[in-house]
Amino acid sequence: MKNYFFKYLLCLGISILTTIPAQAWGAKGHRIIGEIAKRHLKQNVSKKVLKILKDESLAMSSTWMDFIRSDDSFDHMYPWHYCTIPDSSFSFQENLTPKEGDVVQTLKRLIKELKSKKFKDGDERMAVRMLVHLIGDIHQPLHVGNGKDRGGNDFKVNWFNQESNLHKIWDSEIINYQDLSYTEYADWIDKDIFWVESLNDKSIINWALESKKIRIDGLYPDTNNLNLSYDYNFQHIETLNSQLLKAGFRLAMVLNEIYG
Numbered sequence: 371m372k373n374y375f376f377k378y379l380l381c382l383g384i385s386i387l388t389t390i391p392a393q394a395w396g397a398k399g400h401r402i403i404g405e406i407a408k409r410h411l412k413q414n415v416s417k418k419v420l421k422i423l424k425d426e427s428l429a430m431s432s433t434w435m436d437f438i439r440s441d442d443s444f445d446h447m448y449p450w451h452y453c454t455i456p457d458s459s460f461s462f463q464e465n466l467t468p469k470e471g472d473v474v475q476t477l478k479r480l481i482k483e484l485k486s487k488k489f490k491d492g493d494e495r496m497a498v499r500m501l502v503h504l505i506g507d508i509h510q511p512l513h514v515g516n517g518k519d520r521g522g523n524d525f526k527v528n529w530f531n532q533e534s535n536l537h538k539i540w541d542s543e544i545i546n547y548q549d550l551s552y553t554e555y556a557d558w559i560d561k562d563i564f565w566v567e568s569l570n571d572k573s574i575i576n577w578a579l580e581s582k583k584i585r586i587d588g589l590y591p592d593t594n595n596l597n598l599s600y601d602y603n604f605q606h607i608e609t610l611n612s613q614l615l616k617a618g619f620r621l622a623m624v625l626n627e628i629y630g
């Protein structure tokens with residue numbers, strides 16, 4: 371009996387370990403973006419969106435695309451969370467988009483489908499959930515990768531002496547370090563919004579190019595100091611917050627346009 375119980379625990383442990391999804395902006399980052407978007411929706415749009423999402427908030431629907439990573443029938447969606455723009459390239463080269471698609475191509479398609487109400491994958495609810503998630507992802511600077519280190523996942527660093535990697539630092543470590551709930555975080559950064567540069571830019575390619583610019587502009591730490599902590603937070607928190615804010619505002623802008 372004891373032996374059986376031990377085996378059961380072991381199997382449970384293994385299945386938990388293998389199904390933890392690789393996150394893009396951690397859950398909190400995505401929820402902050404959904405919460406900010408909610409605050410900038412027109413009233414009638416807000417009602418329509420809530421109905422489509424079956425009363426699930428934008429914040430809570432934002433992480434659906436990461437949760438489904440545990441189900442292999444959604445594996446074809448994996449490349450839709452990111453795209454590649456090499457360091458030396460100052461334009462978006464469509465020929466680098468893999469045949470499975472990338473975040474730029476998928477966002478363009480989703481917006482088109484939501485306008486025409488003709489959906490390739492699933493229904494309107496699923497398309498909105500994907501839109502919320504992917505507008506978030508494209509604003510995470512390391513989701514626009516250089517094509518060499520899997521969006522910083524292979525760039526190992528420490529975060530306050532704990533092993534981590536650069537992708538994770540930007541997905542969740544810096545955000546979690548602020549120790550705020552997603553609504554407190556949205557309260558903190560969703561102000562003086564019209565001072566944020568290029569906020570109203572509707573071009574998805576420009577969003578990707580902005581992320582790439584942040585990526586090559588001092589985001590990679592010096593290789594002789596890979597134990598990141600207070601300084602790295604201080605140097606990058608403003609940029610990170612402005613990306614969260616832009617993502618939230620632009621998500622609202624897209625939804626207002628589709629449903630307004």
Ligand SMILES: [Zn+2]
Nearest residue numbers: 393394451507
């Ligand atoms: Zn993602």
